[in-house]
Amino acid sequence: MDHRSPRVEVDRGVCIGSGICVGSAPAFFRLDGGRARVRDDAPPDQTVLDVADSCPVEAISVLEP
Numbered sequence: 001m002d003h004r005s006p007r008v009e010v011d012r013g014v015c016i017g018s019g020i021c022v023g024s025a026p027a028f029f030r031l032d033g034g035r036a037r038v039r040d041d042a043p044p045d046q047t048v049l050d051v052a053d054s055c056p057v058e059a060i061s062v063l064e065p
């Protein structure tokens with residue numbers, strides 16, 4: 001995706017460390033201290049956007065460009 005790709009952020013204060021996002025999109029998310037974090041410079045693909053909707057506590061935000 002280009003520079004107009006959505007930005008994806010994890011609210012680590014809300015994340016409960018379920019690992020769903022990391023398991024579904026390990027190239028994009030990683031666990032750090034028991035909570036998810038977005039890997040640096042990783043462009044989101046459709047899988048990532050779908051995973052954002054799957055977070056059980058809605059900790060993943062998709063910010064449209």
Ligand code: SF4
Pocket residue numbers: 010014015016017018019020021022035036054055056057058059060
């Ligand atoms: S799916 Fe949500 S709660 Fe689970 S690790 Fe990812 S951000 Fe955290």
